[in-house]
Each structure stands twice: as structure tokens, then as C-alpha cells.
Amino acid sequence: MGLKRIIGLLIFLGLATACLIYLRSKNTIPPKLRVSTWSNYFPDSVIQDFTSKTGIKVELSYISSNEELFAKLKAGATGLDIVQPSDYMVRQMKSLSMLSKLDPTLLPNLIHLDDYYRHLSYDLKNEYSVPFTWGTSGIAVNTAKVQLNETEVSWELLLNSSYPRQTSLLDDMREVFSAVLFLNHLSPNTRDLDNLVKAKQQISQIKNHVLMFNSEPKPLLLKEEVYIAHIFSSDAVQAQAENPAIRYFIPKEGGLIWTDNFAIPASSQNKLQAHTFINYFLSPQHALETVRQSHLATPNREVKDLLPPEEKNNPNIYPPKEVFKKLFFLEDIGDTLPLMNRMWTELKS
Amino acid sequence: MDTQLKSSKPIPLTALVFIGWLFLMTFIPFLIILGMSFLERTPLGTISFHFSFNNYLRSFQYIYIKVLLKTVWLALVATLSCLAIGFPVAYYLARSGGWLKQLGLVLLFIPFWTNFILRVYGLVSLLGNHGLINQLLLEWELIKTPLEILYTRTGVYLGLLYNYLPFLVVPIFSSLEKLDPSLREAGFDLGANRIQVFWKVVVPNIKEGVFVGSLFVFIPMLGEYVIPDLLGGAKEAFLGNVMVSQFFVMQDWPFGSAIAGMLSLLLLITLWIQTRWSRIGGFRNGIDNAKS
Amino acid sequence: MELIMRKANPFVATIFFIAIFLLYTPLFYLILQTFLNNPYDLKSGFTFRWLLKLFHSPSLLEPLMNSLEIGVLSASLAVTVGTFGALGLFEFSALLPTMIQSLIMLPILLPEVITGLSLLLFFLLLHIELGFATVVVAHASFSASFVYFIMLEQLKKLDPQMAEVAQDLGAKPHQIFWKVTLPNILPGMMGGWLLAFTLSFDDFLISFFTSGAGLTTLPLKIYSLMRIGVTPELNGLSFLMICISTFLVLLLVSKEQSRKWVLRG
Numbered sequence: 083m084g085l086k087r088i089i090g091l092l093i094f095l096g097l098a099t100a101c102l103i104y105l106r107s108k109n110t111i112p113p114k115l116r117v118s119t120w121s122n123y124f125p126d127s128v129i130q131d132f133t134s135k136t137g138i139k140v141e142l143s144y145i146s147s148n149e150e151l152f153a154k155l156k157a158g159a160t161g162l163d164i165v166q167p168s169d170y171m172v173r174q175m176k177s178l179s180m181l182s183k184l185d186p187t188l189l190p191n192l193i194h195l196d197d198y199y200r201h202l203s204y205d206l207k208n209e210y211s212v213p214f215t216w217g218t219s220g221i222a223v224n225t226a227k228v229q230l231n232e233t234e235v236s237w238e239l240l241l242n243s244s245y246p247r248q249t250s251l252l253d254d255m256r257e258v259f260s261a262v263l264f265l266n267h268l269s270p271n272t273r274d275l276d277n278l279v280k281a282k283q284q285i286s287q288i289k290n291h292v293l294m295f296n297s298e299p300k301p302l303l304l305k306e307e308v309y310i311a312h313i314f315s316s317d318a319v320q321a322q323a324e325n326p327a328i329r330y331f332i333p334k335e336g337g338l339i340w341t342d343n344f345a346i347p348a349s350s351q352n353k354l355q356a357h358t359f360i361n362y363f364l365s366p367q368h369a370l371e372t373v374r375q376s377h378l379a380t381p382n383r384e385v386k387d388l389l390p391p392e393e394k395n396n397p398n399i400y401p402p403k404e405v406f407k408k409l410f411f412l413e414d415i416g417d418t419l420p421l422m423n424r425m426w427t428e429l430k431s
Numbered sequence: 432m433d434t435q436l437k438s439s440k441p442i443p444l445t446a447l448v449f450i451g452w453l454f455l456m457t458f459i460p461f462l463i464i465l466g467m468s469f470l471e472r473t474p475l476g477t478i479s480f481h482f483s484f485n486n487y488l489r490s491f492q493y494i495y496i497k498v499l500l501k502t503v504w505l506a507l508v509a510t511l512s513c514l515a516i517g518f519p520v521a522y523y524l525a526r527s528g529g530w531l532k533q534l535g536l537v538l539l540f541i542p543f544w545t546n547f548i549l550r551v552y553g554l555v556s557l558l559g560n561h562g563l564i565n566q567l568l569l570e571w572e573l574i575k576t577p578l579e580i581l582y583t584r585t586g587v588y589l590g591l592l593y594n595y596l597p598f599l600v601v602p603i604f605s606s607l608e609k610l611d612p613s614l615r616e617a618g619f620d621l622g623a624n625r626i627q628v629f630w631k632v633v634v635p636n637i638k639e640g641v642f643v644g645s646l647f648v649f650i651p652m653l654g655e656y657v658i659p660d661l662l663g664g665a666k667e668a669f670l671g672n673v674m675v676s677q678f679f680v681m682q683d684w685p686f687g688s689a690i691a692g693m694l695s696l697l698l699l700i701t702l703w704i705q706t707r708w709s710r711i712g713g714f715r716n717g718i719d720n721a722k723s
Numbered sequence: 724m725e726l727i728m729r730k731a732n733p734f735v736a737t738i739f740f741i742a743i744f745l746l747y748t749p750l751f752y753l754i755l756q757t758f759l760n761n762p763y764d765l766k767s768g769f770t771f772r773w774l775l776k777l778f779h780s781p782s783l784l785e786p787l788m789n790s791l792e793i794g795v796l797s798a799s800l801a802v803t804v805g806t807f808g809a810l811g812l813f814e815f816s817a818l819l820p821t822m823i824q825s826l827i828m829l830p831i832l833l834p835e836v837i838t839g840l841s842l843l844l845f846f847l848l849l850h851i852e853l854g855f856a857t858v859v860v861a862h863a864s865f866s867a868s869f870v871y872f873i874m875l876e877q878l879k880k881l882d883p884q885m886a887e888v889a890q891d892l893g894a895k896p897h898q899i900f901w902k903v904t905l906p907n908i909l910p911g912m913m914g915g916w917l918l919a920f921t922l923s924f925d926d927f928l929i930s931f932f933t934s935g936a937g938l939t940t941l942p943l944k945i946y947s948l949m950r951i952g953v954t955p956e957l958n959g960l961s962f963l964m965i966c967i968s969t970f971l972v973l974l975l976v977s978k979e980q981s982r983k984w985v986l987r988g
Contacts (some may be wrong), residue, residue: 088810088904089445096803103796108858116937121947142937144947153679154936157662161854161937178477246577253665294582298950307560309667331673430668430676431498449871450823452804456864457830460841467844498788514743525741535739537972540747544968547925548942549961552747552949556756563752566765596746647831657927661949671836678840688844691837698832704933 101227114139115355117164119230120150120342121298123215125375128213138355146297147254155180169341170256170412172211173204181210184271186355191364199381202341203411211343212360213379214369217315218401218409219257219338222299226327227309234332237265238310241273241284246291248309251303253295256412256424258285259339261312264335269404271413278418282425289429303328314340319377319398330398335410341381458678465695468688478685497674499693502669505584506652509591510599510645516592517599518641524600525607543597551661552588555581558662582664590658595648606640607633639709640723646705653701654694670694753961757968770834777959786944793855793940797862798919804863805870805919813878830865838865839932844931853935861933862923869922870915877911917975 083343117124121144129140141307143162145151148171155162155175167175175181186192192200192208192378199213221240228245241262243249251258260270262281272278289295296302311318318330344360346353362368368383373380373389379399380386387396393399401409415422468486473479474539524535542550556562558581566576580586610633618628656671668676670690677687757774761767777783808827812819819827830838842861846853881904889903927942934940937948948957 088908089807092445092803092806092810095799096807099796099803103800103856103859106792106796107854118936121950141937146950147680149680149682153682156682161852161935171751262920289666292666294666298666305559305561306719351901423683427668427673427681428494430666431494431501431673443811444861445807447807449804449811449867450826452864452867453829455824456842456860458826459835460845461829461833463844463848464841516738518737519738520742523735526735535743538743539746541969541972542750544921544972545750545961545965546942546945548927548945548949549753549964550749552945552957553753553961555949557749557752563748563755563765570765593746593749598744612941625761650832651834654836656836661946671834674840684844687840691840694834694837701835702832704983706787 084325093119099151110181114141115164115352115359116141116143116162117166117359118143118145118154118162119164119166120144121146122300122316123166123342123376123378124372127373128368128372130360131210131368131371136358136362138358146154152180153408155349162347163350163356165345165347166214166335166342167211167345169202169204169343170414172343172345173414174347176205176210180348182348182350182353183209183373184212184346184360185357188354189361189364191361194364194366194369194382194384196381196383196386197354205343211345212364213341213343213381214363215316215373216339217379217399218317218332219260219312219314219340220330220332222311222313222318222328222330223305224309224325224327225329227306232329232331235333237261237333237335239331240310241288243288243292243310245309246288248291248307249292250294250296250299250308250311251289251292252312252314253297255422257312258295259422259426260338260410260412264333264337267335270336270410270431271415273415273418275418275421277427279421282429286429295430312400316376316378319396322398323377332401332405333406334408336410337405339409348418388409461695464688464691466688467685468489468692470685472685474681486686487692489686490689490693493635495690497675497691498668498670499697501667502653502671503697505591505673506649506655509588509595509652510649512588512592513596513599513648514641514645517596517644518603520596521600521607524604525610525711539597539600547594548657550594551590551657554586554593558586558589581662582666583598584663584667586662586664587659587667590662591652591655594658595652599644599648602636602640602644606637642705642709646701650698651699653697670697750961750965753958754965757958757962771888773959774962775957777956777963782939782949783944783956783960786939786941789855789938790941793859793862793930794920794924796868797859797923798916800863801861801866801870801919802916804867805915806874806912808867808871809874809878813875816875827868827871830868835865835926835928839929842929843932853933854938855932856936858930858940861929862920862926865929866919866922870919873915873918874908874911877908917971 094117105368115138117140119142124142129142133139138219145154148168151165151167152171155165168357186208189212192212195208195213198207199216202213205211211236221235221237223235223239224303225232226245229247230239240249240251251261255269259278259281262284263270263277264422265284266277266281267371268274268277293302294306296311298314299308300317302308303311303313303321304324313321313330315330318328321328322330324372344357344363346360363372366382366388369380369382370388372378373385373391377396377399380389385401397405423430455618467478469482469484471481471483471485488564499538520539524532524539527535559565560577560579560581562581565574568574568578578629580589614632614636618632623631654671654674655669656675659665659667659669659672665672670693674687674690674694677683677690681687725808727900758771759765759767760770793955839861842857842864843853846857851857885903885907889898925942926940927946930940930943931946934943945957
């Protein structure tokens with residue numbers, strides 16, 4: 083009887099498939115260290131070096147925003163051993179117990195960190211995070227296409243651009259709000275509702291004129307689809323390396339400074355190896371290679387000394403003291419955050 | 432198949448496997464997300480298990496209604512554009528003979544078989560300021576500055592059109608195929624000309640197929656996320672974008688679920704309209720017929 | 724089937740050809756760009772180096788393998804479940820209560836955002852770790868219904884009398900199964916399998932939600948590459964994938980053709 087045979091065949095097929103799925107899924111827990119990182123951070127050679135020196139295999143995955151990382155961790159992604167949240171995200175994750183406390187005895191290379199970075203407000207004693215790089219947020223300009231007075235760059239250049247269709251904003255709520263708040267000579271961490279509402283109105287006026295919201299405008303700058311980009315310094319310096327006409331500016335009203343940190347999710351199953359990874363990249367020579375290839379700013383004081391002069395003295399990577407005074411970290415704004423969230427949603431609708 | 436099959440029990444075990452699967456993998460998750468929409472997010476970011484309508488009240492605020500209407504309008508215009516192009520395409524295919532029909536179908540399906548994301552990437556390449564279209568137009572001096580298509584609403588429309596066209600063509604083509612040719616011949620025999628035969632014989636019979644095809648295109652468009660994100664420059668949020676951003680950026684899962692609830696309601700309304708319309712039109716269960 | 728080519732309305736024909744042309748332009752452009760020295764400059768000259776770079780790029784191989792494996796497994800699962808459904812329900816497919824009909828249509832009608840997010844919540848609630856298995860199951864969950872409809876059509880077309888005739892002619896049950904029943908439903912099953920595979924391989928949004936942190940599928944990888952703007956490798960990949968899909972479609976069509984010729988003969 084044909085029917086029974088077909089059913090039998092199907093049951094066989096189904097069971098075989100189920101077995102294969104089960105076996106295959108078990109197979110994807112290899113002894114690898116899973117690192118979630120930002121794009122263009124770790125050159126391949128550096129990772130390969132790590133593996134050959136420690137025997138630990140590394141699997142990189144990429145995220146493009148802190149919120150994406152947060153959502154992935156919150157959604158129970160238990161497969162991550164190292165994450166790289168920025169400063170404010172460390173604060174957020176810490177408060178929700180999403181991070182694992184670091185064991186300082188496994189991190190002897192901590193002493194190489196510049197003092198400034200060992201006492202940052204979001205994690206006073208590096209209990210949960212270790213700064214790996216830091217940077218600023220500002221404006222990248224393709225000076226071959228845009229004429230400007232380089233000593234007097236203001237946030238006006240971005241927010242009142244003469245080339246609106248070749249302008250892009252960061253797809254990041256707090257960054258965009260901060261830019262406007264700086265322009266209005268206010269603190270980026272203001273909780274004053276009136277200030278925020280005014281900022282929101284200003285943003286809504288320009289958002290329809292700009293080309294797009296994009297947190298990684300480097301390819302667009304290089305393709306010359308964008309001439310003026312709201313950008314992270316790390317991205318800008320990398321773009322400049324490929325096209326020297328692209329210059330980076332921290333506007334005179336001030337800008338944000340951020341750190342990207344190593345942290346270990348509470349759910350990691352590989353904490354020991356994760357500590358090895360962090361310690362490895364705290365050592366001056368290994369940090370050097372990474373930082374030099376990707377043009378990132380290092381919080382490691384010995385590494386900075388070892389850098390070639392073009393790197394060390396590059397004001398885009400290491401802003402001079404006068405500029406440093408105008409840099410602010412993003413702080414916790416408490417109850418104002420959900421309100422800002424709603425404003426951002428309205429802006430994007 | 433042997434005839435003894437017909438006397439088997441009312442709900443065969445095999446059917447239960449399928450229905451059970453659907454229930455577990457589709458229905459229950461759907462209930463879960465609806466359930467989540469009645470909970471609330473605490474300021475700390477966790478979920479409070481108190482039943483509340485607040486999310487839905489919030490979703491009726493002007494900005495979200497604006498997004499809803501914008502999305503419906505987008506989907507409507509895109510669907511109609513697909514119809515405008517898709518119908519002639521289906522018609523031409525159905526009326527071709529033999530190898531040309533095969534060729535036409537193959538041609539239509541090859542792009543469909545490349546990856547969706549790849550096709551979007553192709554559009555991004557094509558429509559950008561340095562893409563093919565702008566390059567050629569500038570070369571031939573038809574324009575002085577590049578046309579802005581990418582990262583605008585137009586880009587989104589083109590993306591939707593490009594992506595959903597085959598989905599519309601297939602049901603229409605299907606019902607055209609099923610059309611009994613003798614009906615047309617009878618029409619001609621009775622003295623009608625081509626136009627009359629088209630409107631009075633062909634159209635009424637394929638109305639279902641057109642409807643169902645449009646539905647299969649309209650409904651997914653309401654929930655589109657990727658195309659407005661990649662081709663629209665992330666500037667305009669439609670329902671799908673708002674939903675995802677509530678989950679992944681704002682971390683307000685209950686509210687995101689409420690948006691999902693709104694979208695589902697929209698769906699139900701659309702389906703209800705379709706069934707009413709088809710009953711008025713006097714044909715049988717519309718979906719059943721054009722299923723193939 | 725009509726072998727005489729009817730004279731088609733020229734207006735309709737024009738639209739058809741324009742549509743096909745437009746459908747292929749992005750793809751042709753991608754292929755063209757693969758061989759251009761500078762993908763954004765039409766005059767920059769011919770080169771193979773992007774293709775070569777592609778073959779030396781290990782980071783694209785793993786997502787591709789993942790997508791293939793996920794596709795095969797979820798298609799098999801979908802075919803199993805969907806065919807079970809078709810077998811059990813094809814007699815009363817028109818008489819099914821609306822509730823059941825809606826349930827079957829639900830995966831097809833529900834927008835992907837909702838399916839993806841709801842499955843994410845579902846897995847989370849059950850503390851199931853997001854990864855390979857969840858993606859396979861998620862894909863199968865929406866493609867099963869498609870397979871169901873395909874198999875339904877297949878079974879309806881099946882002539883129940885063929886088995887009887889074979890029996891009357893003295894064929895034993897296992898002969899009937901292998902030589903009559905199976906060959907008739909197998910094409911449908913394969914068609915359904917291929918469709919489920921395509922849906923899975925192509926899928927972006929649902930994989931995005933259900934893949935968790937460690938797993939990358941090809942569409943997800945392409946998406947992240949698009950965002951960091953690694954253009955040339957993508958073009959090489961596009962070229963490859965267009966070739967593969969053309970090959971697959973031609974394969975499918977030629978199988979159809981030969982089957983029809985066999986039946987006629």
C-alpha cells in the first residue's frame with residue numbers, strides 16, 4: 083500500500099534531519115573564543131598572532147552599534163566571551179548585571195594603562211571593563227570638495243551644511259543630540275527638558291535634508307557620496323589614510339570622547355581564556371600592532387611612546403591639551419533617557 | 432494511491448503532525464508576542480508582569496499613527512506599481528506559446544533565485560551617485576549633477592518594486608493559465624472584439640488571482656524593514672523599522688510587541704476586506720483557488 | 724499546450740521586455756563591476772583580481788557553508804512536515820474549517836518581522852540557545868506551509884486509478900509504490916524541497932533575529948559587508964551566486980522538460 087510507504091519514508095526523512103540538526107548544532111560549540119568587535123578594529127594578522135602564541139582560536143563577529151550589542155546579549159546570546167562596549171554601554175550593562183567581574187590577578191598588564199583611564203566614572207576601578215581604545219566624535223570633511231576655514235570649524239558645518247545631500251549624521255541618538263547641544267553651548271548630558279526639546283526641533287529641521295543616518299560613513303566618504311560626515315575619529319583617521327583630502331575636525335564648541343572597552347559577558351563559558359585575551363592586548367607590543375594598523379588611540383601609555391611620530395603626533399588621534407579640555411564623556415541621564423528615546427523615534431518617523 | 436485510503440479516520444495522524452508543528456512554531460510564538468504587548472518595560476530595562484493597555488494607548492499617538500498611514504500608503508502605491516507592470520508581464524507570458532513561455536518563466540525566475548540581499552546590493556550599486564545610472568546620464572550629459580534616487584523614498588519604491596514583482600506575476604499568470612481558452616473563443620464567436628473579450632471574459636475570471644497576488648505583495652510590504660533601511664538611508668521609519676528599533680535600540684520589547692500587534696491588526700483588516708470583496712464579486716473562497 | 728505562438732499585443736510585449744531588462748540591470752551591473760578595475764568607473768579597465776581576491780577570502784566561506792547546511796536541513800524538515808500535512812489533508816482541503824486554513828496560511832501571510840521577532844521571544848522564553856538549530860527550525864517553520872501547498876497540488880493531480888490499474892495488471896504492492904506512486908510525487912517533493920531551500924538560503928530577516936551571536940549566514944554576512952563598504956569582494960560573490968542560480972534554474976527547467984518529453988514519449 084503506497085500511502086504507508088510514503089509515510090514511512092517521510093518519518094525516516096524527518097528523523098534523519100532531526101538527528102543531523104542536533105548533531106550539527108552540538109558541533110558549533112568548539113573551543114573558540116568568541117569576540118564581538120567593531121569593524122576595522124583587529125587586523126587579521128594580529129588575531130592570527132594571538133592564536134599562534136596562545137593556541138586559542140578566535141572567532142570574530144561584528145556589531146555596528148552599542149545598542150545592537152546590548153540587544154544581542156539581552157536576547158540571551160550566550161555564545162560571546164568578549165565584548166567591546168563603549169563607555170556608556172559599560173555603565174548600562176553593569177547596572178543590569180550583564181557583565182562578569184574581572185579578576186585583576188589574571189590581568190597583570192593592567193599596570194600599562196595610563197592612569198587617566200583607570201578611574202573613569204563609568205567603572206572606577208576597572209572592575210568590569212578595561213579600556214582598549216578611545217576616540218572622539220567630530221566631523222570628517224573632504225577638503226577637495228568643500229572649502230572651509232580649518233581653524234574655525236563649528237558644529238554649524240554639519241548641522242547647517244552647504245552640501246546637505248552630501249552630508250550624513252551618525253545613526254546614534256545621543257551623538258546627534260550631543261552635536262546639537264554643543265552647538266547651543268550646552269552640556270551634552272543636560273537633563274533639562276526645554277534644552278532637549280529645542281534640540282529635537284533643530285534636528286527635525288535638518289534630518290530631511292541630509293543624505294542619511296549612518297554610523298560607518300567611511301566607505302561613503304571614500305566613494306565621495308558624502309563630503310561632510312558626522313563620524314567617529316577612528317573611522318575618520320582610517321578614511322584619511324586612504325584619501326589625505328579627508329580631514330577630521332573636533333568643532334570648537336566641543337565634542338564627545340568615548341572609550342571602547344573589553345568586557346566579559348556574565349554568560350561567557352570561557353572566562354579564563356577571555357582574561358588571557360584581554361591581558362594579551364594590554365601588553366604594549368601586542369597593543370602596538372593593533373593600534374598602529376587601525377590608527378586607533380591607545381590608553382596604554384607605553385604603546386603611545388612606541389608609536390611612529392606620524393601616529394603619536396597626529397592631532398586627530400591624540401588631540402592636544404587645549405582640545406582635550408573641551409571633550410566630554412557621555413554620562414547617565416537617568417529618567418531623561420526614555421524621553422530622549424521617544425524623541426528619537428519621533429524624529430526617525 | 433489505493434482507494435482504501437478514503438475510508439480512513441477523519442483526522443489522520445499525518446495531518447496532526449503538520450498542524451501541531453504550525454501550532455507550536457507559528458501560533459504560539461505569535462501569542463507570545465501579543466502577550467508581551469500587554470506588559471510594560473520598567474525604567475531599569477526589565478519587564479514588569481502587570482497587564483496593561485499602556486503600550487497600545489501609546490501606539491495611538493499621532494506619530495505612530497502617522498507611521499502606520501505612511502506605511503499603508505507606501506505599500507499601496509508599491510503594490511499598484513507592481514500590478515501595473517506585473518499584469519502585462521503575466522499576460523504576455525500566459526499568451527506566449529511553447530518555448531517562449533518557458534524562456535519567459537526562466538528569465539523571470541533567475542533573479543528571484545539570487546539572494547535577496549544581493550539584489551538589494553545591486554540596486555544600491557546601480558542607483559548611487561556613482562552608480563551606473565548616474566554615470567551614464569552624466570556621460571551623455573543629460574543631467575549636470577547626479578540624480579538622487581538612493582536614500583530617498585523613490586529608492587524605497589524601486590526596491591519594493593524590484594523585489595516583489597515576481598510574487599505578483601506568479602498568481603496572475605497562474606489564473607491566466609487556468610482560464611479555459613474556449614471561453615475566449617466563445618467570446619470571439621459571439622462577435623466580440625479583443626477588447627471586449629478581455630474585459631468581459633478574461634478579467635472577471637482572473638480577478639481572484641489578481642487579488643490574491645496583490646495581497647501576497649501588499650501584506651509583506653507593510654512589514655518591510657530591510658528595504659527602507661538599506662535603500663532609504665535609515666531616514667524614514669516605517670512600521671517594520673519602528674518595531675525593530677523598539678526591540679534592538681530602545682530596548683522596549685513590550686512596546687515593540689504592541690507595534691507588532693498593530694501590524695497584525697492591519698493584516699486582519701486587509702484580509703477581511705479581501706474576503707468581503709471576493710464575496711461581493713461572487714466567486715468562491717479566493718485564497719483556495721489561487722493557492723498554486 | 725499551444726504550440727502556435729499567438730500574436731501578442733505589442734504594448735504588452737514592450738512592457739514585458741522592459742520589465743525583464745530592468746530586472747536584470749542590477750545583476751548585470753554587479754557582474755560588470757566584478758571585472759572593472761575601479762567598480763565605480765566604467766572606463767577603468769578589465770581585471771580578474773576581485774574574483775581572485777574572493778577565492779582567497781576565508782571569511783566568506785564559513786557563512787556560505789552555514790547557509791548551505793541550514794538550507795538543506797530546513798528544506799528537508801519542511802518537506803517532511805509539509806508533505807505529512809498534504810497527505811493527511813488533501814481529501815478535505817476545501818472543507819477545512821477556517822481556523823485550520825488560517826493556521827496554515829499564517830506563516831505565509833505574517834510579515835517576516837513579526838515571525839522573526841516572535842520566534843526570538845519564543846526561544847528566549849524556553850531558554851533555548853540561539854544558534855544553528857534555532858535558525859534551521861525557524862526557516863522550516865515558514866517554509867513548511869509552502870511545501871504543503873505544492874504537495875497538495877501534486878496529490879490532487881495524482882490519478883488514483885493508476886495504482887488500481889497497476890494492481891489489476893498484476894503488479895505487487897512494493898512494485899506499485901516504487902514504479903507508480905513514488906515517481907509521481909517525487910517531482911513535487913523535489914520542487915517543494917528546492918523552494919524551501921531557496922527560501923532558507925535567501926532569508927535575511929528571520930536569520931537576523933534567530934541566529935544569536937556566533938552564527939553568520941551568507942545574507943547576514945553580505946549585509947554587514949555592505950555596511951562597512953567592502954565592495955569588490957561583494958561583486959565577485961555576486962557574480963558567483965548569479966552563475967550558481969542561473970545554473971540551478973536551468974537545471975530545474977531542463978528536468979521539467981525532459982520529464983515532459985518522457986511522458987509524451
